[in-house]
Amino acid sequence: MKKHTTLVIEHLEQALSEWLMLEYRHSVKIWKGETVFTNVVDKKTADGLKPLGKIEKQKANTVFSEKNCIILDPQAKKPLKPADFANLDVIIVGGILGYEKPQGRTKELLSEKSKFELRHLGKIQLTIDSAVFVTKAVFLGLDLRDIEITKEIEIIHDSVHSTILPFGYPIIDDKPVITPGLVDYLQRK
Ligand SMILES: C[S@@+](CC[C@H](N)C(=O)[O-])C[C@H]1O[C@@H](n2cnc3c(N)ncnc32)[C@H](O)[C@@H]1O
Numbered sequence: 001m002k003k004h005t006t007l008v009i010e011h012l013e014q015a016l017s018e019w020l021m022l023e024y025r026h027s028v029k030i031w032k033g034e035t036v037f038t039n040v041v042d043k044k045t046a047d048g049l050k051p052l053g054k055i056e057k058q059k060a061n062t063v064f065s066e067k068n069c070i071i072l073d074p075q076a077k078k079p080l081k082p083a084d085f086a087n088l089d090v091i092i093v094g095g096i097l098g099y100e101k102p103q104g105r106t107k108e109l110l111s112e113k114s115k116f117e118l119r120h121l122g123k124i125q126l127t128i129d130s131a132v133f134v135t136k137a138v139f140l141g142l143d144l145r146d147i148e149i150t151k152e153i154e155i156i157h158d159s160v161h162s163t164i165l166p167f168g169y170p171i172i173d174d175k176p177v178i179t180p181g182l183v184d185y186l187q188r189k
Pocket of ligand 1: 073096
């Protein structure tokens, strides 16, 4: 097993929103190793992301063309396995926020024209940070089947209002691992 696989997050959203930043910050914290943000084309986004990791203007497919890479794509045919990390230089996650119904944006924006191997993390659409959490667990030797994931979570605001997040979050000790700061953010909205 390779000791140091680099986490690459390919930034593919137009804006660096507060929600996206919460997920990016959590992803970096979970991974702990080297993290690179690719496709960071403007100065404002670069300034926002520099405190979190390395920045590259070009896409991962170009920057890491000579490296051994895997792209995480929900539409991949094969599941991610611990053995995939043997000699793996780079694991690539899409910096894409989810919609209620997955729209295949990872394939369209990241993997379709790539020569890299593709892997999925199960049938449920995970958030960026949940995908990084599950990836880290597989990197540490867990099988995907052993990782419990929510189908959705409900954030209760008061006796009448709530927000459904239709995404997978890992469950640890019977509690979903929700992006730190996300509940506060949603309460303010
Ligand atoms: C919120 S998802 C965006 C997915 C997007 N809705 C789509 O249709 O492709 C953010 C990123 O996490 C990773 N991801 C999320 N769920 C995944 C899964 N089940 N299998 C593989 N990768 C996943 C992918 O890299 C994806 O680009």
